[in-house]
Amino acid sequence: MRGLTYSNVMASAAVFIALGGSSYAAVKITGDDVRNGSLTGKDVRDGSLRAADLRPGVLKAGPEGAKGDPGAPGERGPKGDKGDKGDPGDGGRWLLIDENGDIAEQSGGFTRISKPGINGQPATNPNIYVDTGGSLVGKGLTATIAIQNRIDRTGDGMADPAFAGDAAVGRCNTAAITCAPAGTNEDDTLVVRSLADNTNVMSQTRRVWIHVTG
Numbered sequence: 260m261r262g263l264t265y266s267n268v269m270a271s272a273a274v275f276i277a278l279g280g281s282s283y284a285a286v287k288i289t290g291d292d293v294r295n296g297s298l299t300g301k302d303v304r305d306g307s308l309r310a311a312d313l314r315p316g317v318l319k320a321g322p323e324g325a326k327g328d329p330g331a332p333g334e335r336g337p338k339g340d341k342g343d344k345g346d347p348g349d350g351g352r353w354l355l356i357d358e359n360g361d362i363a364e365q366s367g368g369f370t371r372i373s374k375p376g377i378n379g380q381p382a383t384n385p386n387i388y389v390d391t392g393g394s395l396v397g398k399g400l401t402a403t404i405a406i407q408n409r410i411d412r413t414g415d416g417m418a419d420p421a422f423a424g425d426a427a428v429g430r431c432n433t434a435a436i437t438c439a440p441a442g443t444n445e446d447d448t449l450v451v452r453s454l455a456d457n458t459n460v461m462s463q464t465r466r467v468w469i470h471v472t473g
Contacts, residue, residue, distance in 0.1 A: 351472035352391075355405060356451065358412065358464045360387045368392035372448065373440035380440045385460050387451050388431070388443040391471060395430040396446050398473040402428035402453065405466035412463065424465035425457035 354365035360374030373380045373388040380386075404424045412419035431438035431448040438444040453467035454460070 351399075351470055353468060353470045354389070356387055356389075356453065356467050356469065358410065358466055360464070362389070363466070372443050378440050378442070383460060384439075385452055385454060385464065387453075388438060388440055389449050389451070389469070390445075391447050391449055394446050395449060395471070398430075398471055400428045400430065400449060401470045401472075402426035402451055403468045403470070404453065405468050407466055421455070421463070421465055424453060424455050426453040426465065426467045427451065427457060428469055 352366045352368065354369045355363045356371075357363040360371070360377075362369055362371050369392065370390045371387065372378060372390050373386075375382045375385055378388075380388075404426050406420075406422045408420035408422075409418050410421075411417060412421075428449055428451040429436045430446060431450055432444045432446050436450065438448060438450050442448075443450070449469065449471075451467060451469060453465040455462040455465060
């Protein structure tokens with residue numbers, strides 16, 4: 260048998276390293292063997308890395324304006340149930356007293372108790388007293404002149420229009436008002452005076468709207 264030479268030994272060693280060396284490197288190379296910053300995007304195959312392969316927080320949000328296109332809108336949801344009906348508002352109550360001291364119109368529940376010449380009330384007392392059908396404590400009262408242009412006040416067959424006058428209203432049986440006619444000094448009774456001039460009890464009477472609120 261031919262003796263081994265230096266060349267034969269070195270050639271055999273080279274073949275062994277060539278065959279086994281790559282396998283050794285694939286198994287043993289770790290992150291400790293890679294210098295920071297030595298790998299670039301060219302060294303990583305596209306699509307080979309996933310989010311699970313990276314530490315949380317490594318991937319940063321893109322620059323402002325780099326958001327992806329919005330997706331298509333979803334289907335419209337079902338119509339919601341109809342809400343409960345709200346409580347009715349307090350529109351108040353009202354009545355219209357004419358020139359004769361009678362109730363011409365009303366929303367309901369009002370009764371005239373007294374006027375000049377009725378219920379023992381002197382004719383010189385031009386006030387009108389109305390039972391409102393319930394306590395007026397805590398209620399609001401307003402009186403407004405009601406204009407007219409068709410009524411004959413003088414008996415001459417001609418209309419005597421009235422577009423102005425003085426009107427005032429209050430609740431009976433208060434610290435400020437005592438009502439004198441029988442059955443009127445109660446907290447469910449209002450007193451109203453509506454004349455051309457309230458400082459002159461002999462002036463012509465006027466139609467008046469009364470509004471009760473609260």
